[in-house]
Each structure stands twice: as C-alpha cells, then as structure tokens.
Amino acid sequence: MTLRVARSESHFLLFVRNVLRGGPQDQLFTHLAGKNPLYPRIGPTAMGILQRSLARGCVLALARHGGWRRETRPVGDPEHAVDGRLWDRHPDVHLTFRSWSYQILVWSWTRPQTDAAPFPRPPTRPGLGDRLVAFLVARALIEARLPQGLAAVAHEPLAQLYAAGRAPLVDVDWPAWLDTGGDILLEGLGESLGRSWAEAERWKLGHTEPLALAEVGEAQQALLRGLLQALEHRDRLDLADFLLHAGQLVVADPAAPPVLEPVDLRASSSLRDRMRARAACAAFTDAVTFLADAMHGPRSTRFFDDTYDAAQARLRRWERFGDDRARVFRDASARLADI
Amino acid sequence: MSRCYRISVSESLARHVHVDDGLQTKLELLDILPSERMAELLGARLAERGYEAKEGSVWEKTLESGVVVRVDVATGTVDISLTEEAALELERKRSTTVADVDPRTVEEALRKKVKQQLEEEADVATEALRVEVTRKLEEALSGVRKELDDAVNRATADALKEKAKSLGEVTEITEDAETGAVTIRVRVG
Incomplete structure (x- = not known):
C-alpha cells in the first residue's frame, strides 16, 4: 500500500x-x-x-x-x-x-x-x-x-x-x-547512559582549561548528588548501575588503569582555578566510590531476608565491575581531594 | 591643494592592582579524643611551628614569601593564600599623518586606540603579576604540606598517649622518628 x-x-x-x-x-x-x-x-x-x-x-x-x-x-x-x-x-x-x-x-x-x-x-x-x-x-x-x-x-x-x-x-x-x-x-537506558558518562569522563580528563572543566564537573556533582540521594532513599541504588557501566569503559583494565585526573591543566591558570577543576573532576570518581561503599548492604543481606534475590542480583552485577576497579576510583578520589 | 596634518597623542594610565591566589584543603584528624581536645593538641603543635592563635579556632602563619596559611583546628580546614599589589604606570605616544580629513576626528580615534592599548597592557601586566603570585604559592605548597602533615602526626601521637593513660598504666612508649610510628604498651586493669 x-x-x-x-x-x-x-x-x-x-x-x-x-x-x-x-x-x-x-x-x-x-x-x-x-x-x-x-x-x-x-x-x-x-x-x-x-x-x-x-x-x-x-x-x-x-x-x-x-x-x-x-x-x-x-x-x-x-x-x-x-x-x-x-x-x-x-x-x-x-x-x-x-x-x-x-x-x-x-x-x-x-x-x-x-x-x-x-x-x-x-x-x-x-x-x-x-x-x-x-x-x-x-x-x-x-x-x-x-x-x-x-x-x-x-x-x-x-x-x-x-x-x-x-x-x-x-x-x-x-x-x-x-x-x-x-x-x-x-x-x-543504562547502557546508553553509561557510554555517555564514559565519554564525558574522557573529555574531562583530556581538557586543559580549568574553568570549563570546573563548570562541567560541578554540574555533574549537583546532578549525581540529587539522583543518588533519591535512589538511596528508595533503596534503589541499583538504578545507578549506569555509572558502574561507565566506570568499566573508562577503566578497561584495573591492573593498568588510565590516569583519572586532569594532568594538562593550563599551567598559567591560577592555583585556585586548577584546584576547583580538580575538585569538580572528582564528581564521577566520588559517585563510583559511593556506590562501592553502598555494596555493604547487599553483602550483608542474609538468605532468609525478603530482599535476598535482588541483593544477589546486584552482587552479580557488581562482580562485573569488581573491587579492584573500585579501588582505582577510590584512590583517584583521594588524589583529587589532595593538594 | 590637499592639506596634511601630523597628529600626535599621548596617554598615560596609573592603576593600583591587587592580585591574589589560593586554595583550600582539609586535614584528616582522627577522633581519638573528643574533638575539642584534638583541636587543642593540634593547636599546640602548630604553635611549635610558628603559628599564632587568631580569632576563634584559627591559627595563622605568614611565610617569608608572604604566603599566609590559616588552619581552623576545629574543622580541619586549611586556607593557603598569597596576595600582592603593584602600582602600574604606563605611558604611550602615537603619531600619524593624515590628509584631507578632519584632524579632530582622527585624533579622537587615535586617542581611543591608544587608551585601548594601554588597557590591554595593564591587563597583561596584571596577569603577569598573578602568574608570579601563583608560582610563589606553588613553590611554598610542598613545604606547607609537609609541615602540616607533621603537626597532624604529632598531635595524633599526643592523643594516643593521652588515651592510653586513660585505659591503664602505660609501661612503655616507643617512637620511631623516621616513620613517625608510635608504639604504646598499656597494662590494663
């Protein structure tokens, strides 16, 4: 027709x-x-x-x-x-x-x-x-x-x-x-969101202009703070798995991780601007570290608890991300907070 | 017959510039004793290193380079900053020759251009001063960091000793000056 x-x-x-x-x-x-x-x-x-x-x-x-x-x-x-x-x-x-x-x-x-x-x-x-x-x-x-x-x-x-x-x-x-x-x-849409956040993270790490980097990082901090708070309140942190997916793309091999901090910030910029950029850059690594810390919940769920099945499913998904990879992000967060 | 004019302008700019740079970080102090006591111990170790008590819980030190380090022992917040001032005096002269135009219009345009160039030069000079301030700050950072880490480690060791005394009889205290490690033997009960 x-x-x-x-x-x-x-x-x-x-x-x-x-x-x-x-x-x-x-x-x-x-x-x-x-x-x-x-x-x-x-x-x-x-x-x-x-x-x-x-x-x-x-x-x-x-x-x-x-x-x-x-x-x-x-x-x-x-x-x-x-x-x-x-x-x-x-x-x-x-x-x-x-x-x-x-x-x-x-x-x-x-x-x-x-x-x-x-x-x-x-x-x-x-x-x-x-x-x-x-x-x-x-x-x-x-x-x-x-x-x-x-x-x-x-x-x-x-x-x-x-x-x-x-x-x-x-x-x-x-x-x-x-x-x-x-x-x-x-x-x-977790896969697609994960790819987008991975791309944003690579952009941040390669960027040299501190104020532009700070703007994006601070927007990410505000976005993730609101979302993760709401998800934690509803006991649905599993919905933030797209961040773990992004983390797997950014750190493909935890044994040989890329540098997770901006290393080429314009040297002639002020220290204040560079520190602001570094702090804002930690938006993603902090969020991943937060999700890693939240895994104590599923780990301590007993077999007779009503949420056991969901907890086990979350642990299986966590295993794909892995504690080694989580350590890479935790270390990066600590370095970004340091002077 | 055309008329030629030679136009010369001279402009000057005097400005007082003030530039600063700085950063903020946080000290990690373990809660071995109540927070007020930890703050007191940290304050005491800072005093040994030339810091002076200021308003509230803030201790401050000014280095030779002019870098100011402020530590709030209650919150652990550290502010490191440097401010510098300079008096800028710039002058520029420009001349041009024109024909068959109103010389006043040309002079006005030329004067405007010279003023703009002076502003640009002032901005460049201010930025150069700011870059110098940043350089001095970066130079001072590693020394400040080492000093504060040391003060925090000593304050932590003091807190551990005090805590140990409250648990029982302290029989031995060993301190490794190289690593900063402290070993305390306590006879309890």
Missing part, C-alpha cells in the same frame, strides 16, 4: 526516524542545524506514520539502549524481584505519547538548534513515551555536536543525565520523576 504525504512531511518523518534510530551524524547535523519548513499541522496520513514510527521506534530504542538485558531487579517494592528483560519485568507499563513528543520533534526540526533556546516545558505528567523522545532528541543533539541545543531538552531529567553535566543545569525533582516512570527508563 502506498501512502502519500507532502514533501516537507516526508523530510520531517525521515528526521524523526533518524532521531529514533540514531541516524548518521552528518545527516543529524544537517537536520538539526537548519531551519526546515513544515506546515503548522501535518496531515492525517503523516500523523499516522509518525504515530507508528514513535510506537515501534521507541520500543526498539528502549531495547537497543539496554532494555534487552536479562536482569533481576526489584519491581514495585524492594522485596519483589523479577527476572527477565525490561518488558518482562514491567509487562503492564505502556509508552504513552502526549502532544509533547510532537512539539519536541517539530520544534527540533523547524528551529536551528544552534541557538540556546528551550522548547516548551513538559506538561505536568509527560507520558513515558514523551520522556523517551526527549532523551532521543538530546542524544541526537550530542551526536550531532550541537551542545547549544541541549538547552532545549534541559527540562527532561533523562536528557540532563545523558548530557552528563554538559547541558544547562535545571533543578530536578528526582523523587517525583522516579515515581512517574523515571525508574523504568533508568533500567532500560
């Missing part, structure tokens, strides 16, 4: 597909940096294609970004652990798309993302699908090397997390976000 849409609509739908799939970087750049025409409303045929693209594309994206992993995680409460892939563990959860998804995509398409202007604020309760779309747009902006556009998605906490300190910081109500499906997205 052939469906007919207007030329501008077909270009828009191709852009949406690239965002959902993570299309070629040069194409994403061309789409996002330009001001592309689109009628104020797309026709019913194009809207039908858009809806089907979002439904299928977002499910695929969730699977590809980490949801495919078979894991044991608490569902509902810490004592109820379920084994399976993301959709096995949460069979009753639906990806809901409200008008916000459409607004984000049209806004990203029709406005050049070289300007740092935020797009419309999300509704009080965006659907899970909306949140995923905001995340995928943020990912596209970073892949296309258009960080100025990150201001547009800064309202969505998941986009903030993906940006790993490189987006303008917005106050996040982490408990409310976790309560409205954010926990499911953290489970499903």
Whole structure:
C-alpha cells in the first residue's frame, strides 16, 4: 500500500526516524542545524506514520539502549524481584505519547538548534513515551555536536543525565520523576547512559582549561548528588548501575588503569582555578566510590531476608565491575581531594 | 591643494592592582579524643611551628614569601593564600599623518586606540603579576604540606598517649622518628 504525504512531511518523518534510530551524524547535523519548513499541522496520513514510527521506534530504542538485558531487579517494592528483560519485568507499563513528543520533534526540526533556546516545558505528567523522545532528541543533539541545543531538552531529567553535566543545569525533582516512570527508563537506558558518562569522563580528563572543566564537573556533582540521594532513599541504588557501566569503559583494565585526573591543566591558570577543576573532576570518581561503599548492604543481606534475590542480583552485577576497579576510583578520589 | 596634518597623542594610565591566589584543603584528624581536645593538641603543635592563635579556632602563619596559611583546628580546614599589589604606570605616544580629513576626528580615534592599548597592557601586566603570585604559592605548597602533615602526626601521637593513660598504666612508649610510628604498651586493669 502506498501512502502519500507532502514533501516537507516526508523530510520531517525521515528526521524523526533518524532521531529514533540514531541516524548518521552528518545527516543529524544537517537536520538539526537548519531551519526546515513544515506546515503548522501535518496531515492525517503523516500523523499516522509518525504515530507508528514513535510506537515501534521507541520500543526498539528502549531495547537497543539496554532494555534487552536479562536482569533481576526489584519491581514495585524492594522485596519483589523479577527476572527477565525490561518488558518482562514491567509487562503492564505502556509508552504513552502526549502532544509533547510532537512539539519536541517539530520544534527540533523547524528551529536551528544552534541557538540556546528551550522548547516548551513538559506538561505536568509527560507520558513515558514523551520522556523517551526527549532523551532521543538530546542524544541526537550530542551526536550531532550541537551542545547549544541541549538547552532545549534541559527540562527532561533523562536528557540532563545523558548530557552528563554538559547541558544547562535545571533543578530536578528526582523523587517525583522516579515515581512517574523515571525508574523504568533508568533500567532500560543504562547502557546508553553509561557510554555517555564514559565519554564525558574522557573529555574531562583530556581538557586543559580549568574553568570549563570546573563548570562541567560541578554540574555533574549537583546532578549525581540529587539522583543518588533519591535512589538511596528508595533503596534503589541499583538504578545507578549506569555509572558502574561507565566506570568499566573508562577503566578497561584495573591492573593498568588510565590516569583519572586532569594532568594538562593550563599551567598559567591560577592555583585556585586548577584546584576547583580538580575538585569538580572528582564528581564521577566520588559517585563510583559511593556506590562501592553502598555494596555493604547487599553483602550483608542474609538468605532468609525478603530482599535476598535482588541483593544477589546486584552482587552479580557488581562482580562485573569488581573491587579492584573500585579501588582505582577510590584512590583517584583521594588524589583529587589532595593538594 | 590637499592639506596634511601630523597628529600626535599621548596617554598615560596609573592603576593600583591587587592580585591574589589560593586554595583550600582539609586535614584528616582522627577522633581519638573528643574533638575539642584534638583541636587543642593540634593547636599546640602548630604553635611549635610558628603559628599564632587568631580569632576563634584559627591559627595563622605568614611565610617569608608572604604566603599566609590559616588552619581552623576545629574543622580541619586549611586556607593557603598569597596576595600582592603593584602600582602600574604606563605611558604611550602615537603619531600619524593624515590628509584631507578632519584632524579632530582622527585624533579622537587615535586617542581611543591608544587608551585601548594601554588597557590591554595593564591587563597583561596584571596577569603577569598573578602568574608570579601563583608560582610563589606553588613553590611554598610542598613545604606547607609537609609541615602540616607533621603537626597532624604529632598531635595524633599526643592523643594516643593521652588515651592510653586513660585505659591503664602505660609501661612503655616507643617512637620511631623516621616513620613517625608510635608504639604504646598499656597494662590494663
């Protein structure tokens, strides 16, 4: 069956597909940096294609970004652990798309993302699908090397997390976000978040300008402090596993670790600026050290405790990270705090 | 026939600049005794090293280079800073020859340019002073760090001895001057 849409609509739908799939970087750049025409409303045929693209594309994206992993995680409460892939563990959860998804995509398409202007604020309760779309747009902006556009998605906490300190910081109500499906997205997107944080960490370690480094590091500190506090309060520190995944990418071999501190800071900069940069650089190593210290909980869970299964699953995931690797990060934190 | 003008301007800039640099760190003091007593012991060891008690729980020392070290023995916070001042006096003259234009306009533009160059030179001189301040601070750091580590180790050893006395009869105290290790034998009960 052939469906007919207007030329501008077909270009828009191709852009949406690239965002959902993570299309070629040069194409994403061309789409996002330009001001592309689109009628104020797309026709019913194009809207039908858009809806089907979002439904299928977002499910695929969730699977590809980490949801495919078979894991044991608490569902509902810490004592109820379920084994399976993301959709096995949460069979009753639906990806809901409200008008916000459409607004984000049209806004990203029709406005050049070289300007740092935020797009419309999300509704009080965006659907899970909306949140995923905001995340995928943020990912596209970073892949296309258009960080100025990150201001547009800064309202969505998941986009903030993906940006790993490189987006303008917005106050996040982490408990409310976790309560409205954010926990499911953290489970499903862990791999992708981990890769992004690893890339941000490599950027920090190679950067020479102290104030730029301090800005990103301090944003990371604020972001992680809020998130980890909220997760600890809900007894769901397992949702921060993306940081451990990032740690595995940054320190591939604990026996031969890279230097986890910025060594080439501009020598002519003030000591104050360099120390500020070093302290801010510890945002990631401190967070990993915090998660390492929190493992005493699962280790001391007895076989007759209700949370035993979830604790064992967390210990198995920890084993992939390892105490040796944790020691590397702990030592780095101590050195970064030292003068 | 065109008219030529020779325009000369002279501008000067006098400024008092004040630059500083510094950093903050924290001392790790074990809670062997109550925190107030640990602070007193640390204060005593700092006094031996030339520190003077200032307001509250702060002890301060100024090195020959002008570096100031402030230690808050209650919190363990250490501030190390250096401030320097300089009087800048800069002067610059520029001339140019113009024809067939209003000389006043050219003079105004030339004067503006010279003032801008003086500002840039002042910024360069200020930054050079700041770089020098940073260099002196970095030079002083390792010595300050060693001195503070030493004071903390001595205060810790003093605290251990005091604690040991409260546990029983101290029969032997051995101190290794090289490593700083302290061995205390206590007869309990």
